[in-house]
Amino acid sequence: QRKPPATEEGWYALHDCRSIDWDAWREAPQRVRDRALSEGIGFLDAYEAVEDAEEGQTAVYTVMGHKADIMILHLRPTMGDLDAAERHFEQTEFAAFTEQEFSYVSVTEASGYTEKSREYFEGEVDDDSGLAQYIQARLHPDVPDDEFVCFYPMSKRRQPDQNWYDTSFEERAAHIKRHGDIGRTYGGDVNQMIAGSIGFDDWEWGITLWSDDMRHIKELLTEMRFDPSTSQFAEFGPFYVGRRFDPSELPAVLAG
Numbered sequence: 571q572r573k574p575p576a577t578e579e580g581w582y583a584l585h586d587c588r589s590i591d592w593d594a595w596r597e598a599p600q601r602v603r604d605r606a607l608s609e610g611i612g613f614l615d616a617y618e619a620v621e622d623a624e625e626g627q628t629a630v631y632t633v634m635g636h637k638a639d640i641m642i643l644h645l646r647p648t649m650g651d652l653d654a655a656e657r658h659f660e661q662t663e664f665a666a667f668t669e670q671e672f673s674y675v676s677v678t679e680a681s682g683y684t685e686k687s688r689e690y691f692e693g694e695v696d697d698d699s700g701l702a703q704y705i706q707a708r709l710h711p712d713v714p715d716d717e718f719v720c721f722y723p724m725s726k727r728r729q730p731d732q733n734w735y736d737t738s739f740e741e742r743a744a745h746i747k748r749h750g751d752i753g754r755t756y757g758g759d760v761n762q763m764i765a766g767s768i769g770f771d772d773w774e775w776g777i778t779l780w781s782d783d784m785r786h787i788k789e790l791l792t793e794m795r796f797d798p799s800t801s802q803f804a805e806f807g808p809f810y811v812g813r814r815f816d817p818s819e820l821p822a823v824l825a826g
């Protein structure tokens with residue numbers, strides 16, 4: 571009755587949000603700044619090219635507002651890869667000018683709530699079927715070229731009268747179906763990555779959304795706020811909104 575959904579995990583994700591110490595940056599001698607920039611660009615280029623691991627993705631964004639200045643997103647096959655990425659970054663001269671304001675650790679997740687995904691989890695589909703390929707693409711996503719990213723952690727509510735974890739599988743599956751029906755109407759306008767973080771971080775999922783127009787994200791999230799799966803059960807953490815940049819643009823980002 572209360573059984574948890576089957577899940578499959580893919581790549582591990584680290585959202586690494588940093589602020590820049592602008593005073594230290596302005597005061598640093600030019601040769602130190604040059605070295606910091608070339609080490610920063612070198613790190614980001616190598617990680618975007620996934621030179622450190624078998625596979626994965628890395629992307630870097632500027633972050634709007636006071637919460638951070640940049641967000642580095644790493645997706646890698648193992649948690650050890652993420653650990654190495656974080657420590658490797660700390661060893662660059664560039665990192666000395668940054669402070670880690672926020673980070674989030676999760677792993678991409680597919681769950682067996684929908685009828686189709688249940689067929690997949692029950693082993694009834696071939697590996698080369700469209701469904702299997704769709705799920706594998708969700709677990710090993712290509713970070714889209716979209717200009718904007720929106721990241722936030724969330725949990726499902728656990729209150730006496732509104733407890734996601736006390737509802738039956740069937741009830742949760744009905745919620746997820748309606749949730750997915752809304753989500754699919756934004757196909758093409760919003761790309762998303764759902765990553766589970768139970769046991770990894772302070773919330774239960776990390777939501778990463780990408781779009782070329784932030785209004786699509788606002789519209790999607792507003793529609794979901796009115797859907798019972800969100801209105802009755804969702805709790806949200808802080809939101810981070812960023813804009814993609816190419817590592818070669820780091821000097822311009824730091825020139826302010």
Ligand code: 76R
Pocket residue numbers: 575681683684724746747749750751752753754755756757760762764775777779790791794795800804
């Ligand atoms: O195919 C289907 O019918 C459902 C597929 C699906 C699942 C299983 C799906 C589709 N999601 C699933 C699971 Mn989702 N999702 C969120 C958020 O801000 C909010 O209100 C909630 C944050 C967004 C914006 C979003 C978008 N989803 C989940 C889960 C795990 C639930 C569990 O296991 O208990 C969470 C926490 C979550 C949250 N979802 C989609 C979207 C979009 C856009 C889709 C459509 C996918 C597509 O187009 O392929």
